[in-house]
Amino acid sequence: MIPVRALWADVPSSEEKTGTWRTFRPMIDRTRCTKCNVCWKFCPDVAIVIDGEGWPVIDYEHCKGCGICEVECGPRAITMEKE
Amino acid sequence: MQRMLTGNHAQSLAAKLARVKVVAAYPITPQTTIVEGIADMVASGEFPCEFLEVESEHSALQACISAAAVGARTYTATSSQGLLLMHELLHWASGLRVPIGMGVVNRAIAPPWSIYADHSDTVSQRDTGWLQYYCESNQEVLDTVLQAYRVAEDLRVMLPAMVTEDAFYLSHTFEPVDAPTQEEVDAFLPPLEMPYALDVDRPARFGSFMGPDAYMEQRRNVADGMEAAARVIPGVEREFAERFGRDHGGALPLFECEGADAVLIVSGTAASTARSVVREMRAEGKRVGVAKLRVFRPWPVAAIRALAAKVPRIAVLDRSFTFGFGGALFQEVRNAVQSPRGGPLVGGYVAGLGGRDIVPETIRAVLDDVLARDEPDVSWVGLQEVKEWSA
Amino acid sequence: MVRLTIPGPELMTAGHLGCPGCGATLAMRYLLKGLGPRTMLTVPACCWAVMSGPFPRTCVEIPFLDCAFEATGASIAGLRAGLDAKGVKDVTVVGFAGDGGTVDIGLQALSGSLERGVDAIYVMYDNEAYMNTGVQRSGATPWGAWTTTTPVGRTKPQEKKDIMAIVAAHRIPYAATACVAFPEDFVRKVEKAKAVKGPRFLHVLAPCPPGWKYAPEETIRLGRLAVDARVFPLYEVVDGRYTITRKPGKRTPVAEYLQKQGRFGHLTEAQVAAIQTQVDERWARLEAMERMTAEVRT
Numbered sequence: 001m002i003p004v005r006a007l008w009a010d011v012p013s014s015e016e017k018t019g020t021w022r023t024f025r026p027m028i029d030r031t032r033c034t035k036c037n038v039c040w041k042f043c044p045d046v047a048i049v050i051d052g053e054g055w056p057v058i059d060y061e062h063c064k065g066c067g068i069c070e071v072e073c074g075p076r077a078i079t080m081e082k083e
Numbered sequence: 084m085q086r087m088l089t090g091n092h093a094q095s096l097a098a099k100l101a102r103v104k105v106v107a108a109y110p111i112t113p114q115t116t117i118v119e120g121i122a123d124m125v126a127s128g129e130f131p132c133e134f135l136e137v138e139s140e141h142s143a144l145q146a147c148i149s150a151a152a153v154g155a156r157t158y159t160a161t162s163s164q165g166l167l168l169m170h171e172l173l174h175w176a177s178g179l180r181v182p183i184g185m186g187v188v189n190r191a192i193a194p195p196w197s198i199y200a201d202h203s204d205t206v207s208q209r210d211t212g213w214l215q216y217y218c219e220s221n222q223e224v225l226d227t228v229l230q231a232y233r234v235a236e237d238l239r240v241m242l243p244a245m246v247t248e249d250a251f252y253l254s255h256t257f258e259p260v261d262a263p264t265q266e267e268v269d270a271f272l273p274p275l276e277m278p279y280a281l282d283v284d285r286p287a288r289f290g291s292f293m294g295p296d297a298y299m300e301q302r303r304n305v306a307d308g309m310e311a312a313a314r315v316i317p318g319v320e321r322e323f324a325e326r327f328g329r330d331h332g333g334a335l336p337l338f339e340c341e342g343a344d345a346v347l348i349v350s351g352t353a354a355s356t357a358r359s360v361v362r363e364m365r366a367e368g369k370r371v372g373v374a375k376l377r378v379f380r381p382w383p384v385a386a387i388r389a390l391a392a393k394v395p396r397i398a399v400l401d402r403s404f405t406f407g408f409g410g411a412l413f414q415e416v417r418n419a420v421q422s423p424r425g426g427p428l429v430g431g432y433v434a435g436l437g438g439r440d441i442v443p444e445t446i447r448a449v450l451d452d453v454l455a456r457d458e459p460d461v462s463w464v465g466l467q468e469v470k471e472w473s474a
Numbered sequence: 475m476v477r478l479t480i481p482g483p484e485l486m487t488a489g490h491l492g493c494p495g496c497g498a499t500l501a502m503r504y505l506l507k508g509l510g511p512r513t514m515l516t517v518p519a520c521c522w523a524v525m526s527g528p529f530p531r532t533c534v535e536i537p538f539l540d541c542a543f544e545a546t547g548a549s550i551a552g553l554r555a556g557l558d559a560k561g562v563k564d565v566t567v568v569g570f571a572g573d574g575g576t577v578d579i580g581l582q583a584l585s586g587s588l589e590r591g592v593d594a595i596y597v598m599y600d601n602e603a604y605m606n607t608g609v610q611r612s613g614a615t616p617w618g619a620w621t622t623t624t625p626v627g628r629t630k631p632q633e634k635k636d637i638m639a640i641v642a643a644h645r646i647p648y649a650a651t652a653c654v655a656f657p658e659d660f661v662r663k664v665e666k667a668k669a670v671k672g673p674r675f676l677h678v679l680a681p682c683p684p685g686w687k688y689a690p691e692e693t694i695r696l697g698r699l700a701v702d703a704r705v706f707p708l709y710e711v712v713d714g715r716y717t718i719t720r721k722p723g724k725r726t727p728v729a730e731y732l733q734k735q736g737r738f739g740h741l742t743e744a745q746v747a748a749i750q751t752q753v754d755e756r757w758a759r760l761e762a763m764e765r766m767t768a769e770v771r772t
Contacts, residue, residue, distance in 0.1 A: 004241045008289060009291045009530040014487050046503065062489055067495070068690070133556075136590070139583075152553070154556065
């Protein structure tokens with residue numbers, strides 16, 4: 001019996017390391033960061049996570065370097081640096 | 084229980100007996116009374132289902148596909164233009180491997196508008212991966228809808244199925260039909276099991292896209308399902324015959340083909356006419372027979388070849404039209420039986436388009452022609468000479 | 475630590491194939507935060523048909539059914555019927571389609587589902603052109619915009635199709651506009667939609683860096699400008715009653731919004747002035763709808 005190969009796709013997209021797309025990478029300066037979560041809020045790639053202490057942490061495996069976080073950061077704690 | 088039913092009401096009754104859960108349909112002559120029959124039964128409460136009066140046939144089939152994707156048994160019905168409008172989604176259904184039941188009342192394709200019997204609608208969809216059954220009586224319609232769900236939902240098959248009936252000859256004509264009880268049908272047709280039904284507790288994407296590295300294997304797998312159907316159908320027909328006492332003869336029921344010099348392959352109600360002509364011709368000493376093509380998809384290559392091994396001449400009557408060399412059924416028969424080692428002479432005959440009646444004289448002319456010729460050829464039977472067209 | 479202003483849990487996964495700065499991915503991200511895990515999506519041909527990557531990947535943690543381009547409205551009807559037939563009542567059915575797939579090729583099926591009262595949420599994410607196929611104009615492309623089928627010299631002469639007016643004409647319980655630059659407003663509207671039965675419609679502006687021709691980091695700024703310049707007003711239609719949910723204080727000239735986008739780079743001053751007039755007239759009309767429907771249900 002040849003089983004039905006249903007188009008059932010359940011492998012998480014996180015396998016795709018979209019961090020390789022980047023030209024610029026965001027760097028967070030914790031001396032300026034106020035843990036306001038705005039960068040987390042506006043990241044289209046779910047590439048910023050809030051850690052247990054409230055710090056935003058960049059997931060460099062997936063961050064595409066779009067720069068939205070730098071623009072939206074109120075305290076200007078994020079800088080985009082060339083890879 | 085004996086009832087007088089039209090082919091259309093045989094369909095709606097079968098859908099009810101099959102405990103269909105979702106019906107989505109759009110009206111088109113001569114299918115309308117199928118869905119009206121369902122609407123009446125839903126309104127009276129005897130057919131509990133979700134009934135969607137959708138805004139087009141394209142939407143009807145999409146709605147059925149999506150309902151089937153969450154594991155509901157679905158039914159729709161259409162004809163002609165409606166089936167053509169569904170074309171893209173016919174492919175979706177088979178590609179997603181969702182079983183769906185569809186009644187198609189075979190009707191000619193426009194332009195010009197014609198509401199009459201013609202198989203071009205379903206035959207032109209032979210590439211879409213649907214099982215296709217062609218019925219010649221209202222009893223066969225009811226029985227075949229039930230069988231079609233069993234085959235379509237078999238886990239080795241998981242393909243959608245069409246059960247067809249000729250416009251007006253069956254759809255609107257009353258015939259005595261032995262309707263099984265709900266209990267009998269429940270024993271034959273268990274509820275649908277979809278191993279890949281969408282479920283929030285096990286999320287997945289269903290559809291996807293694929294590159295050249297994977298698509299071909301996916302299509303091969305769908306083709307495997309259709310080939311599996313050819314193996315599943317005989318067992319289902321046998322079980323049906325045991326339970327209900329009616330045997331519709333499998334994919335290619337034969338009549339008077341033993342020792343025949345020529346056999347006519349034909350689908351739909353014309354097969355009934357053909358049988359009576361064959362009786363007459365046999366009485367005259369002509370050794371002719373009829374093989375009714377009941378299952379067109381999956382293509383019954385083994386049965387066709389077995390027939391071809393025993394008869395020197397085959398006439399194929401296409402009640403449909405395509406622009407290749409002869410009708411589609413003719414092409415497929417010839418393709419199956421020709422080989423370098425030889426094979427029977429196969430003649431192609433197009434007849435009965437747009438509701439042109441296939442009368443006994445038509446059948447007789449086809450059989451006489453195939454008995455007489457030495458070269459295979461294709462021709463249209465019953466074409467009247469057109470004296471003048473207005474510009 | 476500052477409290478989150480939108481729900482924390484993520485139902486969208488990193489590693490999707492969205493362009494850097496993609497507004498459409500934010501639209502999905504915020505939508506799913508508002509809806510939660512007992513949700514089923516159906517998505518036609520559009521950018522989001524590609525987002526997850528090829529088989530066997532998916533980038534949302536809920537069931538996602540691909541459907542035919544025209545047929546999102548029919549697909550939600552089928553999902554709802556199938557779930558109802560199986561006695562599953564607590565799963566939200568969502569159609570998530572692009573602007574072309576809604577206002578053009580998908581309009582018939584959308585209208586059918588609204589008219590029949592299908593209990594589902596239809597979300598149109600609007601990047602104002604057929605972006606997945608390379609920026610061709612759709613009925614939702616704004617007046618004067620460059621696209622590949624309305625190139626400079628023949629830019630779009632028709633105004634943007636008013637899908638909210640079409641939807642509102644079906645007299646559904648809830649319809650609203652939203653913009654990815656205002657996630658709190660967006661999520662609130664999603665939660666409101668979720669709590670209602672019957673057909674619900676969300677029109678979400680999703681800026682697109684390659685299609686609108688701007689640098690990816692500007693997506694949120696542009697979204698804010700679109701709303702504050704009154705090009706894309708944020709409002710709700712609840713049982714026929716119009717409520718503007720954000721009334722910008724200062725008057726942002728439309729030029730400020732247009733100037734940031736290469737797709738409007740060819741506009742003359744006269745054309746920009748014409749757009750300002752269009753925007754002002756439409757805003758005035760929206761305010762009039764708000765006043766009128768406060769007294770009389772449409």
